[in-house]
Amino acid sequence: MHAIQETHIEIGSAGNQPVHFASDCTPGDWQMAQVSFKTHFQTADNVRVIVTANNEGVNPGVENPAVVGVVAAVNTTDFTLLGRNSDCAEGNAGFYYMAVEELGHPPPGERVDLRLGILQQRSFSRDCQPGDRNVWSPSFSSPLPSGERAALVTGCNLNVRSYNLPAVGMSRNLDVNGFQLAARNSAACLPLPGDSGESAFYYVAGIEGPTPPRDRFWIDSGVVEPKSFAASCMSFKDVGSHWASWEVYFSRPFLSPPVVLLTGKDVGAAVVGLAQDVTTHGFTLTGFNSDCGPGSAQFYWVAIGCGSGCG
Numbered sequence: 303m304h305a306i307q308e309t310h311i312e313i314g315s316a317g318n319q320p321v322h323f324a325s326d327c328t329p330g331d332w333q334m335a336q337v338s339f340k341t342h343f344q345t346a347d348n349v350r351v352i353v354t355a356n357n358e359g360v361n362p363g364v365e366n367p368a369v370v371g372v373v374a375a376v377n378t379t380d381f382t383l384l385g386r387n388s389d390c391a392e393g394n395a396g397f398y399y400m401a402v403e404e405l406g407h408p409p410p411g412e413r414v415d416l417r418l419g420i421l422q423q424r425s426f427s428r429d430c431q432p433g434d435r436n437v438w439s440p441s442f443s444s445p446l447p448s449g450e451r452a453a454l455v456t457g458c459n460l461n462v463r464s465y466n467l468p469a470v471g472m473s474r475n476l477d478v479n480g481f482q483l484a485a486r487n488s489a490a491c492l493p494l495p496g497d498s499g500e501s502a503f504y505y506v507a508g509i510e511g512p513t514p515p516r517d518r519f520w521i522d523s524g525v526v527e528p529k530s531f532a533a534s535c536m537s538f539k540d541v542g543s544h545w546a547s548w549e550v551y552f553s554r555p556f557l558s559p560p561v562v563l564l565t566g567k568d569v570g571a572a573v574v575g576l577a578q579d580v581t582t583h584g585f586t587l588t589g590f591n592s593d594c595g596p597g598s599a600q601f602y603w604v605a606i607g608c609g610s611g612c613g
Contacts, residue, residue: 310409365393386572467499468590520609560607571597
């Protein structure tokens with residue numbers, strides 16, 4: 303865990319144009335791009351990359367589907383970004399990214415100005431059924447400066463009273479005052495026919511700039527080991543489950559439960575991450591395979607909140 307002033311953070315958009323994705327489980331539902339960092343990081347193994355799909359550059363009237371981001375081949379200068387459409391509709395999407403390297407000393411380049419938040423739980427119906435989507439419109443506590451901004455989101459089970467389903471979050475219409483979070487349930491396999499499930503969301507929005515951060519945030523980050531996943535909504539004894547979980551412990555306790563962001567690492571499957579039961583000491587990282595094929599996956603995680611000297 304390090305203070306934000308001792309952490310190299312880069313925020314940006316992955317490319318200048320949105321990419322077209324075919325509908326779920328059809329040819330073209332996976333797309334790939336190479337993203338170059340604006341400044342070099344020190345050690346590739348210590349860089350954690352978080353991505354969230356967005357609607358930047360998507361023309362009005364064109365579908366902006368719920369695309370799951372996966373990160374692969376992270377280097378000190380760039381990374382490979384893969385996206386897979388979990389949606390039954392085809393459409394166009396771009397991506398925001400945040401790359402984090404804990405250094406223990408002041409980083410090169412620009413500082414970042416962050417806004418953190420939690421969006422309360424809402425109910426979702428089954429995948430591709432009426433009611434499988436929700437929209438929140440959070441406003442920032444104070445406006446972000448003008449420039450290249452990003453908003454990253456991750457589903458969680460805060461105040462969830464029932465099944466915590468794997469909702470895929472999309473950042474839309476980001477401006478200096480706030481953004482729109484559109485989320486869609488990626489699972490057709492709710493526990494019983496007719497049941498609904500719930501999800502809440504963490505978000506981190508920010509911008510790089512010459513102004514030091516107003517808040518004394520601390521950051522902890524890491525990566526979990528690979529696990530195997532069955533195809534979405536399938537479970538067999540000789541294959542495994544479409545769900546898997548990891549117990550994550552922070553290197554030091556936060557003063558209050560932090561905001562946690564997740565992104566799948568490597569290419570085996572498009573697994574949706576949920577940050578569950580977040581405390582000052584750690585959390586449960588739960589993954590659901592939204593993909594129509596089996597595969598393996600691991601996750602990057604980044605926790606941001608109040609640590610020693612914060613307040």
